Amino acid sequence: MKEPDAIKLFVGQIPRHLEEKDLKPIFEQFGRIFELTVIKDKYTGLHKGCAFLTYCARDSALKAQSALHEQKTLPGMNRPIQVKPADSESRGEDRKLFVGMLGKQQTDEDVRKMFEPFGTIDECTVLRGPDGTSKGCAFVKFQTHAEAQAAINTLHSSRTLPGASSSLVVKFADTEKERGLRRMQQVATQLGMFSPIALQFGAYSAYTQALMQQQAALVAAHSAYLSPMATMAAVQMQHMAAINANGLIATPITPSSGTSTPPAIAATPVSAIPAALGVNGYSPVPTQPTGQPAPDALYPNGVHPYPAQSPAAPVDPLQQAYAGMQHYTAAYPAAYSLVAPAFPQPPALQQREGPDGCNIFIYHLPQEFTDSEILQMFVPFGHVISAKVFVDRATNQSKCFGFVSFDNPASAQAAIQAMNGFQIGMKRLKVQLKRPKDANRPY
């Protein structure tokens, strides 16, 4: 049994091929383990590279934390292991700050000194690229929200650091949700598609996102062993599967030029995709020259001395997958059309309204969006009977707002739910029900 004051620890920077049984020996040396759980993706079961660990005794947790946290690096990882109380133990992530516009040469210590006057700092990390160069920003975690707020009040915009292009930014760090949106944006950018297909990433359900990540990881893990054509087919399937799994797009997808991908692939169950790739059961783990996974015997203490880097590890699988795709599609423009055109252009729609509750108003559209873009942006949510961007009569320029009408209120609600607040560039879309014609505009 565990002590009542036991601490649940979060363990990060774990190689994804290590399971509970592999981790146990690493942590058992600090005391009896009450519970050790590798965190897996709730939909895909994919190992997320971290775990929760509770010792029977509080003291064991403290010992493990001081012996391991930031002290050792497990093989294949490029950052040291994290062993610290889980967020659930401290409640609230409202005490973490994002600090932007730092000089490139400032270290964790420099940043810490700047923030120390405002309270007790739990964590202070300058973000760095794989080569160790600063990204010019940092995260600083205080013990309380009030301390963090005090730092914002005093430091935000207070000065311009040497080498920075504008004044210091100090704000609360993005929430999990905001980060998700940001990632989608990055994916969109990497796909080289600002709109409209890329925007649909914003409409993806968590489930679809999870599938995407899994497929991307598989593609990344195996692209080295697959022919370019197979890799591209995998990326295609990833898109198709994502779209179909989302249940939003019913359009049949037919390849428009010769590849080995049969039309039937669009109907392939998602679970069958790894098999279709010929990688079913193949774990995305760097292997030894023998073809066997690295045996535990290589690091009998369970902990490998710093810096133990695997040449295969430090690339983000998503980035790698999409970079690969971009490269491929750049070389074969004809093939590109296979990936994108899930949404054939319907004939131009008349501007007409749906019933009450079926019409939505969209504001903060990018200047370059036309009827076609907003149609494609909202078609995943239902049957669109009208999509109209308003343009200035004199200049023919978009007024950056428009209306979309569905044939039923549920689609309109789904669209609002998914797209309101969706970030495009610096702006977020405002998506709400269109006001009835007779309502006055209060602004």
Add this chain to the structure above:
DNA sequence: TTTCATT
């Protein structure tokens, strides 16, 4: 100039 992840 937004991270490596928090059941």
